[in-house]
Amino acid sequence: MDLFEHLNSEPHNLLPYNGEVFYYGKILTQEQANYYFHALMEKIAWENDKAMIMGKEIITRRKVAWYGDAPFSYTYSGTTKTALPWINELLELKQLAETESKESYNSCLLNLYHTGEEGMTWHSDAEIALKKNGAIGSFSLGAERKFSFKHKKTKHPVAVILEHGSLLVMKGETQTHWLHSLPTTKKVFTPRINLTFRCIVQP
Template sequence: MELFKQDTTTNILPYGGEVIYYGKVLATQKADNYLDILLNTIEWKNDEAVIFGRHIITKRKVAWYADNEYSYTYSNTTKHALPWTKELLQLKKLTEKLTGHQFNSCLLNLYHNGDEGMAWHSDDEKALGKDTAIASLSFGAERKFALKHRESKHKEEVILAHGSLLIMKGATQSNWLHCLPKSKKIKTPRVNLTFRTMVSNMQ
């Protein structure tokens, strides 16, 4: 597997957490192949959420894979994990090698175009533990990833390239929110793999 060597020592956050952007870690052809496989083999389902008592079904699709039959609850809905595919295990191994962290699960997001995004939030659910690392692999359309400090409101942004890797760790989820802004200019899909470590099996 062809990799790109990156300077991975730079924290893009000025304080209160650690976010490392590795840039492209897969050659374009390899990333293209993974994108095609992920679009066509993952068991995608429309995401659901209960917000202020209303049941919302999003255009964005999600999938949840893990070592065991973990359940994962966020936005007042619960998802049950599927067993890893061959390609997801390959990407998990690559991510673990580059980041030095071990992961036991992956939440995947499919954004069909720039009309779909993610509002400000933090990944601080109890099942993830406190201040655990979350690594994000991106495939497809380049999208802006924004972070905002909870108190100071200071913002940082990075463009996530096709075949790129980013990791959030330390106190990032406690101190910062993040989002994927919408953009009318983006007409092609993006697949995002967020590798996580579940600390409790909530079956």
């Protein structure tokens, strides 16, 4: 399967200031996107996510998985995960994300949203284990969903619709100055898989 046949031209920065977000659009064909969607649904070791909120453990309907070059520990929302070894499909998509974004990644946090009623509240990916100002390459497979940004000080909004087989890259000072979210919606009834390729800084 030739993943590099449909590479797009360089995208423009979606953010007006204080960060860099590039949306590459669909970089997989429909056939390729469908293949990876079904392969990851079946092969990924999905688990319900957990979060500590006011000292209480909350189990989400959204499912997650964490993979990497090594058994990295990654702590967010008060819980710690240990990376699993790569599977072939993830390595293929990592290579494509690296080729498009001209960045290097050593891990991937995956999210499975079963319907539009599952989403992600406003946050920034600024955990201490992540490379400072490093790139995050985000693949979308499955249902199209709105992805929103909000500047932490000015509240300036930016939004983009993430398509099946598309890539979005956040880098630079984006996590310092902007929040992002996946708003919930009652208009989406099918699942979406989100792969966020990242760079963990080893101690």
